[in-house]
Amino acid sequence: MGPKTRILDATMLVFRRHGFRRSSIEQVAEAAGLTRQALYHHFESKEALFRAVIERMHESAIAAEEIAVAEAEAAGGNLGDILAAGMTARMSTMIASLDGSPHLEELYSEHLVHARDLYQTYAARYAERMVATISKIVRKQQLALPQELSPAEFARLVEMSVYASKSQYPAMHPADAFLKDMAMMVRTLCAGALPKSSPKSGKLPVKKAAIKDKPARRKTGGRP
Numbered sequence: 001m002g003p004k005t006r007i008l009d010a011t012m013l014v015f016r017r018h019g020f021r022r023s024s025i026e027q028v029a030e031a032a033g034l035t036r037q038a039l040y041h042h043f044e045s046k047e048a049l050f051r052a053v054i055e056r057m058h059e060s061a062i063a064a065e066e067i068a069v070a071e072a073e074a075a076g077g078n079l080g081d082i083l084a085a086g087m088t089a090r091m092s093t094m095i096a097s098l099d100g101s102p103h104l105e106e107l108y109s110e111h112l113v114h115a116r117d118l119y120q121t122y123a124a125r126y127a128e129r130m131v132a133t134i135s136k137i138v139r140k141q142q143l144a145l146p147q148e149l150s151p152a153e154f155a156r157l158v159e160m161s162v163y164a165s166k167s168q169y170p171a172m173h174p175a176d177a178f179l180k181d182m183a184m185m186v187r188t189l190c191a192g193a194l195p196k197s198s199p200k201s202g203k204l205p206v207k208k209a210a211i212k213d214k215p216a217r218r219k220t221g222g223r224p
Contacts, residue, residue: 011049012053016107051118060093064089065089065090068085079193091179104171165182169181
């Protein structure tokens with residue numbers, strides 16, 4: 001294990017125990033088995049340490065989402081199965097990073113204070129990956145998205161459903177209930193994506209009615 005990995009592991013441990021505000025460089029150095037000066041050789045401040053662990057947390061979440069999506073697709077899952085699996089893996093990884101900390105709400109709020117740019121960067125990356133996944137599955141499974149939405153528009157609705165779930169579960173706790181409700185909302189949205197040949201997809205072929213030759217009407221009332 002390299003020194004940076006050891007430092008980041010120690011940093012996460014300290015932040016989970018004490019929160020951001022009550023943590024210190026000295027505590028991290030002690031947990032990592034380093035002197036304060038040795039730690040400063042790698043990270044210049046507590047804020048820099050915090051940003052580093054947040055970045056690692058997001059990278060781990062992206063990797064977990066990618067694996068879950070690939071596995072669900074390989075198993076023959078539908079769009080709802082695939083997106084729900086990916087979102088669950090992503091959020092589970094984020095939750096596990098801070099699991100058991102009594103300072104969850106503080107850490108999440110400090111995340112937006114000291115790493116807002118990272119939050120915005122990774123939000124964009126999550127959205128891009130979601131659009132790519134939806135586009136791929138829609139094309140592969142020949143689906144019609146509801147209301148003729150584009151993959152980007154549909155991805156935005158999926159992300160909004162995640163935010164809606166978060167609003168019901170502060171700090172995403174209890175985790176099991178949050179993940180269950182989130183997956184249910186994602187699957188419900190995806191239930192509107194149907195095969196293009198399905199009658200409910202609004203893509204019914206137009207059948208032309210057979211036109212039969214009508215017999216000529218016999219004129220009446222005239223002389224033979």
